[in-house]
Every structure is written in C-alpha cells, then in structure tokens.
C-alpha cells in the first residue's frame with residue numbers, strides 16, 4: 001500500500017505538504033475541468049488519455065492516465081478524473097520544460113507541491 005493513494009512513496013515522503021497532496025488525489029473532477037486545469041499551466045497543449053495499463057506514449061502533448069474502465073478513447077473519458085493524477089502529469093511536463101528530463105525527484109516534487117497549492121481553489125470545489 002502506498003503512503004498516498006495514487007502517488008509514489010518517494011514523492012509522498014519528499015512533499016512539503018503531503019496532506020494537501022493526499023486531498024488532491026481524493027478529489028474527482030470532470031474531463032472538462034481536467035482540461036481546464038492542464039490549460040492553466042500548459043496553455044494550448046494537446047491532451048489525450050490512456051488506460052492505466054496502456055503505454056505512456058511519446059507525443060508532444062500531455063497524456064493523462066485514466067482507470068481502464070473509465071477510458072473510452074484518446075479523447076473521451078467516462079466518469080471523472082483524479083485532480084492529483086492530472087497535476088502529477090502536468091508537473092512532469094513542467095519539469096521537462098525546465099530541465100529536459102522526467103523523474104520523481106526532489107525538483108519534480110517541488111514543482112508538484114507548487115502547482116497543487118496554487119491550483120487549489122480551482123480543483124477544491126465544494
């Protein structure tokens with residue numbers, strides 16, 4: 001079992017705000033809201049989807065993992081997405097833009113913590 005459901009333990013341990021990160025992984029948002037969230041940080045990027053068991057792909061856009069039973073096609077999700085997963089994938093592309101690599105290291109965790117906090121009013125809808 002992971003420290004934070006949906007997040008790597010390495011990231012959970014390094015996070016400066018694990019409580020907020022845990023909350024983000026519990027909040028479910030619509031496909032439309034997920035795309036708005038992506039556009040807050042990565043304006044105009046193309047968005048596609050894949051099942052959890054699918055490959056990550058290598059497009060220049062962002063690919064959001066979705067539970068297999070909630071995934072219909074690259075463009076259509078059935079049901080809702082976890083805000084924490086969407087933010088995790090955004091953090092990967094922001095780190096790549098800055099440092100040209102993908103990881104779950106300290107820098108990645110700092111980026112993730114920053115965007116989880118700054119987007120909190122957006123995804124934490126009562």
Ligand SMILES: [Zn+2]
Nearest residue numbers: 088092103104
């Ligand atoms: Zn990752």
